[in-house]
Amino acid sequence: MKQLSGFLIMMILASCGGENRAIKVKGSDTEVNLAVSLAEAFYKVDDDYSLAISGGGSGLGIASIINGQADIANSSRPLSKSELEMFRQKGIKIRTVVFAEDATAIIVNKDFPLDSMDVATLGKIFDGTYKSWKPVTGQDIPVTLYGRQSNSGTHSFIKKKLDIRFSPEAKEMNGSAQILGSVKSDDTGIGYIGAGYLMQTEDQSAVKALRIYEKAGEPAISPMDENAIQEGRYFLQRPLYQFIPESSWEKVSAFIAFEKGARGRAIIQKSGYYVVND
Template sequence: MKRIRPIGLTYFGLVVLTVVHSCTSKDHSIKMKGSDTEVNLAVNLAEKFTAIDPSFSIAISGGGSGLGITSLLNGQADIANSSRPLSEEEIEQFKKKDIALKTVVFAEDATAFIVHKDLPLEELDLETLAKILDGTIKNWNELTPVNLPINIYGRQSSSGTYSFVKKKLKIEFSAAAKEMTGNAQIIEGVKVDKSGVGYIGAGYVGDEPETKQGIRLIKIKETPTAVAYSPNDIEAINNSLYFFQRPLYQFVVASSWEKVRPFIEFEQSDKGKEIIKDHGYYIKD
C-alpha cells in the first residue's frame, strides 16, 4: 500500500462546508456530522463525488465523533463520521429509539504524538507517555535537558481520538490538559509552545513537519527496550506494529441507506481510495 502525504485545507471543529450543485433534490440531500479527524477527508470526497453527480447536496460538519453519533440519535444527520466504535450506552440508546444503523469502515488512521520542533525528544514508551498525559510527569527535565513545565494539548471528551488514546493507555487525562476543538488547533498550539505535547490524526502531519509545521513527530515503543515506530512508517502500519492504529467508521441511519449508498460506493471505488490515501490515511484489503 502506498501512502501519500495529506493535501487540502484545514477545517476546525464545527466548521461546516456544504457541497451544493444545481439540480439538487430532497432525496439527494445528505447531512454528515462528526469526527474532526475525518472532516477534511469527508469534504474532499464529497467535492469529488458531487462533481461527478451534481444532483447531490452534501452538508458536512465536524465537532467530534460523539456529536456525530448524537446527531444520528436526534435525526439531524444521515451519516456520522466516527474515529471510534459505538459505546455500549450508545448502542442501547439506538435500540430504545428503534433506530437501525449500518456500519462502514472506510479507512484506517494512526494517532500521532507531537512536540515542539526544538524539544530534544525522539521517542517515548507507553508507560512514560501515559505518565505525561495523566500529569504524573510534569516537567520535561525528567526526560530531557530542557527545564520547562509540560503543557498538554488534547481534545474534548466528545472526540473519538480523546477516547481512543485514553482507552489505549488506560489513563485519565490530566485536569490541566488544554481541550482543543480539532487537530489543526493542537498543531498550532504545540508549534508556538516549546513545552507543548499533543496528539493528532497522523493524516494531519505533512511532509517535513519540523520545517513546515514547527512540530516534531514522536516515535512510540510499547516498552523501554522495544523498537520504536512512527505513524508515518508505512511498513510498520502495514504490519500493524504501530500501537495507536485504528479503523475509521461511518455510521449510517438505515432509513437513509439508499440515499447515501451512491456516495459510499464512490468512497469504496478506486477513485475514492486514491483520495483517502492522498489524505495520509490507509486502506487495508
C-alpha cells in the same frame, strides 16, 4: 471551505435533486478533511447530490444521527454501550462502514530534544504524573498538555490505549488545528492529532511527530510509516468508522460505493490515510 471555532465546514450545493439526494455528514475532526476531499470528488462524478460536511467530534456526529440531524456520522471510535442503547430505544438500525485506517500522531514542538518516546512515559505525561519534563528530557520546565474534549473520538482512543485518566490540567482544544497551532508555538507542549491531518497541513514541519515504542529495545515507529500501519505495528493506529441509519442507506449508498471504489481509495491514500482491504 473555512475554519470556524475548530469546526471545518464545507457545503456543496447541487444544481438539481431534492431532499432525497441531500446528504449530511457530521462528526470526527480527524476525518473531516478526508470527508471533504471525498465529497468534492464525488460531486464531480454525480452533481445530482448535495453534500454538507462538518466536524465537531465523533460524539457530536453520533448524537446527530440519534437526533435525526445527519445521514452519516464520521467517528474515530466505535459506538459506546450507552449509544448503542439509545439507538435501540429509538428503534434506529445502524449500518457500520470502516472506510480507512488512521494513525494518531503524538506531536511536540519542532525543537523538542527527543525524537521518540515509550508508551509508559506517554501515559505518565498525559495523566499528569509528570508535571515537568525533567524525568523525560532532563529539562526542569513544565509540561503543557493539549488535548480534546471528552466527546472527541481521539480523546477516547488515547485514553483507552494508554489506560489512563487524563490530567485535569490538560487544555481542551476544539480540533486538530488548535492543537497543532498551540504545540507549534509552545516548546513545552505535547498533544495528539490524526497523522492524516498532520500530513495534509502546511504546518507539518512546525511540529515533530514522535516515534513510539512499547518496550525498551523495540523499534520506535513513526505514525507516517505506511508499512508499519499496514502490518498493524504502530501502537496508536485505529479504524475510522461511518455510522449510517438504515433509513438513510439508500440515499448514501452511491457515496459509500464511491469511497470504496478506485477513485475513493486513491483519495484516502493521497490524504495520508490507509485503505482498508475488504
